[in-house]
Amino acid sequence: MKSEDVMRGLIKVWTDFETKLDQVPIIDKLNRGKFRLEDYKTLLINHRQQVIEGGRWIARAASSIDEHYAELRSQFLQHCITEHKDYKMLEKNYVSIGGKLEDIQNAPKNTGSEALNAFMFHKASQPNPFDMLGAMFIIEGLGQNKAGGWGRAIMEQLDLSQEQVSFYIYHAEHDDEHMEEFDEALNSGILEIENMGEQIIKTAKITARLYQLQLEEIDNV
Amino acid sequence: MKEVFINALGAFLPSNPVKNTDIENYIGKINNQRSRNKAIILKRNKIKNRYYALDKNGNPQYSSAEMAANAVKHALQKSEINMKDISYLAASSTLGDVLVPGHASNIHGALKLAPIEIANFQSVCASSIMALKSAWLQVGSSEHNCAAVTGSEFASRYFRPGFYEPYLTETKQQTLPFEADFLRFTLSDGAGAALLENKPNERQLSLKIKWIDIRSYADRFDACMSAGEANGKPWGNFNNPIEATQSGALFLKQDFKILNNMIKIWVAHYLDLIDQRKIEIDKIDHLCSHYSSHSLREEAITLLDKAGALIDEQKWFTNLYEKGNTGTASIFIMLEELFYSGKLERGQNILCHVPESGRCVNGLMMLEVI
Numbered sequence: 325m326k327s328e329d330v331m332r333g334l335i336k337v338w339t340d341f342e343t344k345l346d347q348v349p350i351i352d353k354l355n356r357g358k359f360r361l362e363d364y365k366t367l368l369i370n371h372r373q374q375v376i377e378g379g380r381w382i383a384r385a386a387s388s389i390d391e392h393y394a395e396l397r398s399q400f401l402q403h404c405i406t407e408h409k410d411y412k413m414l415e416k417n418y419v420s421i422g423g424k425l426e427d428i429q430n431a432p433k434n435t436g437s438e439a440l441n442a443f444m445f446h447k448a449s450q451p452n453p454f455d456m457l458g459a460m461f462i463i464e465g466l467g468q469n470k471a472g473g474w475g476r477a478i479m480e481q482l483d484l485s486q487e488q489v490s491f492y493i494y495h496a497e498h499d500d501e502h503m504e505e506f507d508e509a510l511n512s513g514i515l516e517i518e519n520m521g522e523q524i525i526k527t528a529k530i531t532a533r534l535y536q537l538q539l540e541e542i543d544n545v
Numbered sequence: 546m547k548e549v550f551i552n553a554l555g556a557f558l559p560s561n562p563v564k565n566t567d568i569e570n571y572i573g574k575i576n577n578q579r580s581r582n583k584a585i586i587l588k589r590n591k592i593k594n595r596y597y598a599l600d601k602n603g604n605p606q607y608s609s610a611e612m613a614a615n616a617v618k619h620a621l622q623k624s625e626i627n628m629k630d631i632s633y634l635a636a637s638s639t640l641g642d643v644l645v646p647g648h649a650s651n652i653h654g655a656l657k658l659a660p661i662e663i664a665n666f667q668s669v670c671a672s673s674i675m676a677l678k679s680a681w682l683q684v685g686s687s688e689h690n691c692a693a694v695t696g697s698e699f700a701s702r703y704f705r706p707g708f709y710e711p712y713l714t715e716t717k718q719q720t721l722p723f724e725a726d727f728l729r730f731t732l733s734d735g736a737g738a739a740l741l742e743n744k745p746n747e748r749q750l751s752l753k754i755k756w757i758d759i760r761s762y763a764d765r766f767d768a769c770m771s772a773g774e775a776n777g778k779p780w781g782n783f784n785n786p787i788e789a790t791q792s793g794a795l796f797l798k799q800d801f802k803i804l805n806n807m808i809k810i811w812v813a814h815y816l817d818l819i820d821q822r823k824i825e826i827d828k829i830d831h832l833c834s835h836y837s838s839h840s841l842r843e844e845a846i847t848l849l850d851k852a853g854a855l856i857d858e859q860k861w862f863t864n865l866y867e868k869g870n871t872g873t874a875s876i877f878i879m880l881e882e883l884f885y886s887g888k889l890e891r892g893q894n895i896l897c898h899v900p901e902s903g904r905c906v907n908g909l910m911m912l913e914v915i
Binding site for chain 1: 817819
């Protein structure tokens with residue numbers, strides 16, 4: 325598969341995912357302009373339990389990359405450094421709207437987050453797990469295409485300040501470079517590995533499905 | 546299935562082209578005030594001329610069925626076919642002239658054809674492709690040897706002040722919301738027709754239909770371009786038509802937020818056809834895309850470029866800017882101009898694309914010049 329073929333596959337997975345997300349009850353409520361403060365709290369609590377693992381699975385994936393792809397390993401590690409404390413932003417947002425820090429820190433993962441997390445660590449533990457680029461495409465895509473809109477909608481509907489929705493707004497503004505890195509990674513030679521293109525698309529598909537599940541399973545712990 | 550050919554195309558655009566500065570002389574001014582949205586809308590869609598089936602006083606000059614019949618006659622004049630050869634008529638329109646009977650019946654009546662089989666397709670822009678697909682299958686399966694397909698719209702009559710003012714009075718507003726005004730300066734009137742046969746022309750080029758692929762995404766989208774309901778209530782559920790009008794159930798509106806999300810899914814459908822090898826980018830010589838306004842085109846280009854699926858812009862053909870956005874008639878009117886332009890050569894491939902924002906439908910069709 326050429327990188328263009330992979331991009332086509334990923335865009336197809338993404339659009340299917342993006343349009344299905346709008347049907348998930350919590351997002352549908354946000355789109356309808358009926359979000360309550362308690363919905364935002366719930367979203368932050370549920371989100372934080374997945375985000376806190378993000379840096380860890382990227383680091384695990386980096387450690388599974390062998391010396392032939394040292395450049396990519398650097399890129400994974402860099403990515404990990406920029407993301408691994410993001411959960412703190414969610415905690416700050418939560419406290420800023422009147423939540424207790426210990427509540428968000430001690431909340432368990434919902435069943436969807438469990439599934440997503442288990443899949444990520446499983447994939448990250450395989451040798452040279454470049455198919456995780458598919459997972460990154462979906463998760464970075466959320467940051468770039470959805471988070472900003474969600475953040476602004478939450479801010480408007482609940483009359484909050486930008487600092488109180490910083491996690492969502494920040495990602496919308498800072499995930500541009502990640503997409504460029506993605507393009508570079510895709511064209512770095514990994515597609516010469518047998519079936520890697522197909523695997524990237526499949527991993528994207530599974531990640532999208534599990535991410536949606538996580539939002540569907542809000543508070544089902 | 547037998548091979549099927551589009552052997553003639555016709556277009557009917559009522560009266561004379563109307564320039565941007567003249568639009569409100571035809572469709573009127575809401576509450577007697579010039580639209581404040583007009584300039585930004587026209588800047589966005591870049592349409593320069595359009596045609597209206599209304600005169601300058603807002604009086605209808607043709608029915609949609611008459612325009613469709615005229616387009617069929619126009620196609621017949623240029624064809625190797627006689628009127629009596631047509632045994633199947635597939636009509637498409639967003640809205641016919643009347644609620645009952647069907648639009649196809651009225652076109653059949655206007656054409657005064659002998660008893661034939663008819664079918665009626667009511668959707669928005671993609672109803673054109675639905676009608677074409679039915680005719681393709683009817684002729685291809687030898688149920689008929691010759692079919693006429695029409696697309697006709699008379700949208701401007703619904704853009705006249707009387708369709709909005711009772712609502713504005715009732716809701717104590719002076720001006721129209723942008724989502725409603727947008728369509729007043731985007732859509733216009735006209736009709737197009739195609740004649741299909743189970744054999745190619747003997748004396749001129751033909752367009753062989755290679756495939757037609759239509760997909761609806763109503764499973765994930767609510768209505769985006771809609772008319773006939775207000776606050777979730779269909780117009781017929783109001784106590785009477787006056788109440789429906791006052792509630793704003795009877796005018797056309799467009800939800801831009803939903804529209805933006807649709808663009809990607811249309812692109813995804815197209816990418817899927819590339820993956821299926823139905824579309825091979827380097828083998829396309831002309832792209833007839835009914836993007837409903839210029840801004841949609843720009844959005845699509847960015848996405849296509851990323852996926853290596855961009856068709857060279859020099860191959861894009863449109864007459865949107867000069868003939869207006871005529872909804873389901875557009876693709877016929879576009880193909881008619883391209884077909885008789887002298888630009889086509891045997892062996893070339895034409896990809897036609899008709900997205901529909903109504904509740905998200907996407908139609909693609911591949912033609913080969915024979």
